[in-house]
Amino acid sequence: MAAAESAPPRQCTPAPDGYTVGGGAQGPLALLPHLGGTDYSIDDVDFVGVISRSLQVLVACKDAPFTDYDSFIEFAGSEKPQIGNSGAGGANHISAEAFAAAAGIGVESVPFNGFADARTACVGGHIDAMVASPAEALEQSRAGNMTPIFIMEDERIDLFPDTPTAVENGVDFTWSSWKSWVAPKGIEPEQLEWLRNAVKVAAQDEEFVQKMTDMGEFVVYEDAATFEKRAMGDSKMAHDAIEALGMLGMNN
Amino acid sequence: MGVALLIPLTFGMTPVMGINMLIGIYIGGIYGGCVSSILLRTPGTPASAATVLDGYPMAQKGEAGKALGMATIGSTVGGLFAAIVLATLAPQLAEIALEFGAPEYFALALFGLTIIASLSGDILKGAISGMLGVLIACVGADPISGVLRYTFGVSGFASGFAFTPALIGLFALSEVFSQMEKHATGEIVSRKIAGRWPSWADLRESRSALLRGSIIGTFIGIVPGTGSGTASWIAYNEVRRSSKTPEKFGTGYAPGIAATESANNAVCAAALIPLLALGIPGDVVTAVLMGGLMIQGLAPGPLMFQSNPDVIVGIFGGTFLATIFMFVFGMALIPLFSRILMIPRHVLSVSIIVFCFIGSFAINLNPVDLYTMVGFGVLGWGMQKFGFSQAALCIALILGPMMESNLRRGLLQTHDNLFEFASGPITQLFLLLTVLSLAWPMIAKRLARRSASSQKRDNA
Numbered sequence: 001m002a003a004a005e006s007a008p009p010r011q012c013t014p015a016p017d018g019y020t021v022g023g024g025a026q027g028p029l030a031l032l033p034h035l036g037g038t039d040y041s042i043d044d045v046d047f048v049g050v051i052s053r054s055l056q057v058l059v060a061c062k063d064a065p066f067t068d069y070d071s072f073i074e075f076a077g078s079e080k081p082q083i084g085n086s087g088a089g090g091a092n093h094i095s096a097e098a099f100a101a102a103a104g105i106g107v108e109s110v111p112f113n114g115f116a117d118a119r120t121a122c123v124g125g126h127i128d129a130m131v132a133s134p135a136e137a138l139e140q141s142r143a144g145n146m147t148p149i150f151i152m153e154d155e156r157i158d159l160f161p162d163t164p165t166a167v168e169n170g171v172d173f174t175w176s177s178w179k180s181w182v183a184p185k186g187i188e189p190e191q192l193e194w195l196r197n198a199v200k201v202a203a204q205d206e207e208f209v210q211k212m213t214d215m216g217e218f219v220v221y222e223d224a225a226t227f228e229k230r231a232m233g234d235s236k237m238a239h240d241a242i243e244a245l246g247m248l249g250m251n252n
Numbered sequence: 253m254g255v256a257l258l259i260p261l262t263f264g265m266t267p268v269m270g271i272n273m274l275i276g277i278y279i280g281g282i283y284g285g286c287v288s289s290i291l292l293r294t295p296g297t298p299a300s301a302a303t304v305l306d307g308y309p310m311a312q313k314g315e316a317g318k319a320l321g322m323a324t325i326g327s328t329v330g331g332l333f334a335a336i337v338l339a340t341l342a343p344q345l346a347e348i349a350l351e352f353g354a355p356e357y358f359a360l361a362l363f364g365l366t367i368i369a370s371l372s373g374d375i376l377k378g379a380i381s382g383m384l385g386v387l388i389a390c391v392g393a394d395p396i397s398g399v400l401r402y403t404f405g406v407s408g409f410a411s412g413f414a415f416t417p418a419l420i421g422l423f424a425l426s427e428v429f430s431q432m433e434k435h436a437t438g439e440i441v442s443r444k445i446a447g448r449w450p451s452w453a454d455l456r457e458s459r460s461a462l463l464r465g466s467i468i469g470t471f472i473g474i475v476p477g478t479g480s481g482t483a484s485w486i487a488y489n490e491v492r493r494s495s496k497t498p499e500k501f502g503t504g505y506a507p508g509i510a511a512t513e514s515a516n517n518a519v520c521a522a523a524l525i526p527l528l529a530l531g532i533p534g535d536v537v538t539a540v541l542m543g544g545l546m547i548q549g550l551a552p553g554p555l556m557f558q559s560n561p562d563v564i565v566g567i568f569g570g571t572f573l574a575t576i577f578m579f580v581f582g583m584a585l586i587p588l589f590s591r592i593l594m595i596p597r598h599v600l601s602v603s604i605i606v607f608c609f610i611g612s613f614a615i616n617l618n619p620v621d622l623y624t625m626v627g628f629g630v631l632g633w634g635m636q637k638f639g640f641s642q643a644a645l646c647i648a649l650i651l652g653p654m655m656e657s658n659l660r661r662g663l664l665q666t667h668d669n670l671f672e673f674a675s676g677p678i679t680q681l682f683l684l685l686t687v688l689s690l691a692w693p694m695i696a697k698r699l700a701r702r703s704a705s706s707q708k709r710d711n712a
Contacts, residue, residue, distance in 0.1 A: 088394065088398030110661060110665060111396055120526075121353065123531075125350070136531075136551075139551040247397075250397075
């Protein structure tokens with residue numbers, strides 16, 4: 001009865017005719033196949049290009065017993081912090097667990113029915129931490145309801161110049177939620193090349209970038225090679241986290 | 253859904269104008285749901301499902317105009333009440349909403365479920381309907397572990413049965429089936445349309461229902477993630493319980509309509525309280541509204557009261573205006589709405605079936621929703637035929653998932669410590685109310701007996 005989010009499709013057998021392409025998001029491509037119940041995996045697609053990414057920030061919630069990266073790690077050494085997420089097996093559940101594994105700490109994930117519920121619990125101080133978007137983290141941290149702990153990128157971002165990344169603290173962990181175009185594997189090379197160019201031109205079109213930015217998207221174009229590296233990396237990290245949670249193939 | 257569709261239209265508007273248009277659609281949409289509930293037994297939104305109980309019987313008695321009039325007045329009173337609360341107490345009340353953690357939500361849902369006991373004449377059949385609803389609500393992804401339950405490999409069921417198609421089937425399609433049966437056996441019901449203003453007697457009788465509905469709707473609206481469906485059921489039950497004539501409810505009784513409609517429209521304005529004061533959307537529609545605000549470059553939250561007071565005041569004003577316009581247009585259009593009932597029954601039945609399919613499909617464009625709708629239609633028809641309460645099933649569908657996920661989330665957070673789980677004052681308050689609500693019939697009986705015996709003594 002989840003009204004907030006509709007489930008992604010789990011069956012997908014398109015023809016590699018060059019006319020059939022798909023909008024590929026991180027969840028259905030890099031996470032869902034590991035949970036099972038899909039008839040495809042990330043190996044069934046040819047990568048066309050990324051058009052946008054949503055950056056992620058781990059934030060401490062209201063009245064949390066830690067306020068920055070060091071005190072977070074220190075707290076996690078004595079007690080498992082409760083980290084809220086928008087749904088079991090979803091992107092920010094897996095990312096929190098993957099970070100914990102990379103940093104060698106233990107966390108207790110608390111699933112909610114959608115992002116809004118998790119945020120409510122966070123602002124109310126019913127959980128210790130959660131993963132949020134930078135825009136929201138900024139607004140709520142100004143109001144004193146959330147405190148940014150670290151950015152899940154390679155480098156610090158403009159919105160939070162004082163908030164560290166996990167990488168600079170010696171933990172090899174990045175995570176962002178991407179939206180992309182993919183094609184079924186086995187498409188003609190010329191057609192694939194044409195599609196890649198088309199996405200490159202479209203994703204850098206000024207009017208498109210403006211419209212998407214107005215609607216709150218973070219438009220970044222990434223070419224096929226960068227995309228493939230990112231997607232495969234995320235898929236591997238998700239696989240390990242899901243396996244550690246005992247959720248591997250649970251819906252098969 | 254209309255709110256989401258029309259967001260692009262607001263891009264070119266000023267923030268206050270754009271957001272007020274969305275709020276107007278939200279308020280009008282929740283109100284509009286009552287029209288199809290009353291006339292056709294087809295709740296357009298979960299919010300108006302409870303209005304079916306008294307609205308439809310009243311329309312069947314030939315008083316469709318009065319039923320719609322009562323619903324319009326109820327919606328207006330509820331909307332204005334909550335708008336006043338919004339404009340005066342928003343930041344203070346928003347703090348209460350933050351006190352609700354998993355145990356509090358669980359206790360609230362449990363309290364809500366006790367409605368089933370008092371709604372069903374036959375307690376056993378009511379319990380069976382409720383249990384069935386809770387079981388049906390288990391279909392889909394497990395809220396805590398994410399495992400898919402009872403989907404039988406159908407990917408469309410991964411997020412459970414879609415809610416509105418299920419309600420459309422349960423109430424509307426099942427009614428068409430029953431009508432067809434009656435038609436075949438030659439039972440024809442009169443379909444006069446009379447007036448649009450409820451009588452003074454009706455209004456006087458509904459006074460306390462309007463007040464209770466408005467207060468309950470406002471309170472439930474402030475608590476994020478509960479919504480107008482929950483509010484209208486709880487209001488209906490509370491008004492019925494406190495009524496001197498509870499047996500009149502369900503037969504086309506004006507206070508029944510007043511309670512549900514004032515509650516569900518109070519939720520609209522009240523749901524803006526946590527959104528504006530805290531940046532927390534209480535339901536799907538307010539989440540879309542929040543998107544609309546952010547597109548305008550405004551981040552709802554505590555700071556908005558300081559940084560954009562003009563916008564806040566504009567939204568307060570817009571909420572009042574939207575409610576008043578809803579009243580004017582609603583009242584003016586009642587004769588037009590009611591004409592639906594002049595259509596010959598067999599033509600109407602066919603059109604309702606068509607609209608059931610269109611309505612169910614249009615929400616997610618998912619063919620699985622059509623099977624859901626038809627399946628619930630057959631189920632609802634069978635339940636009606638054998639005296640099981642469809643309302644009980646509906647309540648369980650709304651509150652069951654809320655109760656389950658919050659119980660399990662709370663136990664997860666307290667490491668299965670029941671005492672810690674039940675330690676909060678709000679939790680204990682609702683648990684106490686739950687016990688009282690279940691024990692009320694017995695208490696009422698004892699009180700009645702005592703007053704009867706004391707009367708006897710007085711007479712002797």
